[in-house]
Amino acid sequence: MSLIVRTGPQEYECQIGVLSTLNERLISHGYKKVLLIHGEASWRVAQPYLSNFLENGTPSSTLSLFNGECTYAEVDRIALLAQEIGADVIMGVGGGKLCDTVKYAAVKVTGIQSVLIPTLASNCAPWTPLSVMYNEEGVCLGFDIHNEQVSILLINPELIMGSPVKYFTAGIADTLAKWYESDMILSQPEHQANAFLLMARAAALNCRDSIVQSGVQAVSDLRSQLLTPAFIQIVETIIAISGLVGGLGDQFARTTIGHAVHDKITIFPESHDYLHGEKVAYGVMVQLAFEGKWSEIDQLMMFYDELVLPKSLVDLKLGHLTEQQVADFANEIVHDNALVSSGYVVTQEGLCQAMNTLETYIKVKSAV
Structure with missing residues (x-):
């Protein structure tokens, strides 16, 4: 069995006020x-928390807007x-797609590291050493795994508290999927003797x-807007513990059916109105079916209804798909590279x- 363990960032901390230590950490x-x-909307929220870094001037910084x-x-x-500009580190301040882009850009250049400051808890992108890639139209192309991990990952729960609820519920759905996708x-039996796979399963169960x-x-x-232990726990579960599942396993x-559905459903323009975790939420329903x-x-x-998560194609504005379109969609899912490599057996007819x-x-x- 070939198993490569990529646990996560070299340095991680989730703490109120942690961004006040950014200068010292970089030095x-x-x-x-x-x-x-940086993103656009997310930057407006993040700037007050980075005032010390921006005003200090050491290390020096150049800003660029993410596309x-x-x-x-x-x-x-x-x-x-x-x-x-001769940078030795690329810092990302924003959501999951931004984090994925920054990680990838850093590993492409020898001697450059990445530092991530997420403004959302919508997926495990800040933690994982891989990037989910899209084309300019928002169609998912799959993911690329990197041979280097993030240098520093800092989470200020107060900053995450400024994010839209929709992104947080999408993160919850994406995290819940870790259990349903990996447990099968x-x-x-053949995986019960591997220590890291046992740890991966324990992390997935912890997510659920x-x-x-x-x-x-x-x-x-x-x-x-109550910064409670429950909120902080779920933030760390979405970003860190869920990232450990794939990192260890x-x-x-x-990836099994849940994320494969997400990847292939992006061929439909209507799906672009929904977040990664929302499409994964539907994918989990497909897998359980x-x-x-x-x-x-x-x-x-009942859980989905409380969080307003999609349960069906109708919920994703795709209720108009013809029988042939559904069959073609199922065929694309079955041939998803990550699904195939996972060893999860699925047929087009059954799906x-x-x-x-x-x-x-x-x-x-x-x-009813």
């Missing part, structure tokens, strides 16, 4: 020139800019238990039937 690592990549999509062209642009593989026990409360706390704990776990679907439906049955099931249940 202690020997970083002298920073290329700072909004994690494309190979944007990765190359940032890598080239870093070389032109990790529970197989934390989300089920505290997810709704954390969302309520965000809506009320590699291809055996990274494929596995015939309807009682589990019943339980998740197509699961998707169609799920639509009817959700429609009937919603009408």
Whole structure:
């Protein structure tokens, strides 16, 4: 069995006020020139927390606006800019796609590291040494794994508290998927003797238990702007613990049907109105339908309804798809590279039937 463990950032801290230590941390690592990549809306929220860094001038910094999509062209642009200004570190301040782009740009240039300051808890992108790639139209092309990990990852829960609820609930859905996607593989007898796969499964179970026990409360706390232990726990679960699942389990704990559905559903322009985690949420429903776990679907439906997560193609504005389009969509999912490498066995016929049955099931249940 080939298993490569990539645990996470070299240095990580989640703490109120942690960004006040940014200058000292950069200097202690020997970083002298920073290329700072930032979003637009997220930058307005983040700036007050970075005033000490921006006003200090040591290390010196150059700012550049992210183009909004994690494309190979944007990765190359940032890598080239870093070389032109002589940067030794690229810092990303923003959401998941920005973090993925910054990580990739940093590993493309020898001697450049990455520092990430997420403004959202919408997925595990700040933690993982891989980047999910898209084209300029927002269609997912798959993911690339990197041979270097993030140098420093700093999370200020107060900064995350300024993010939209929609992104947080998407992060909860993406994190919950870690258990449903990985357990079918990790529970197989041949994987029970591998210490790291056992740890990956424990991390996935922790994701599920934390989300089920505290997810709704954390969302309520965000809506009320209450910085509680439950909120901070879910933030770290979304970004760090869920990142550990794939980091410890590699291809055996990274992608099955849930994320494969996300990757392939992006071919439909209507899906671009929905976040990564929202599309994964639907993917989990498809996976459970494929596995015939309807009682589990019943339980998740109530949870999804509380968080306004999509359960069906209709919920994703894709209820108009023809039978042939659904069949073609199922075929694309079955041939997803990451799904194939995971060892999860799925057929087009079985997946197509699961998707169609799920639509009817959700429609009937919603009408009751």
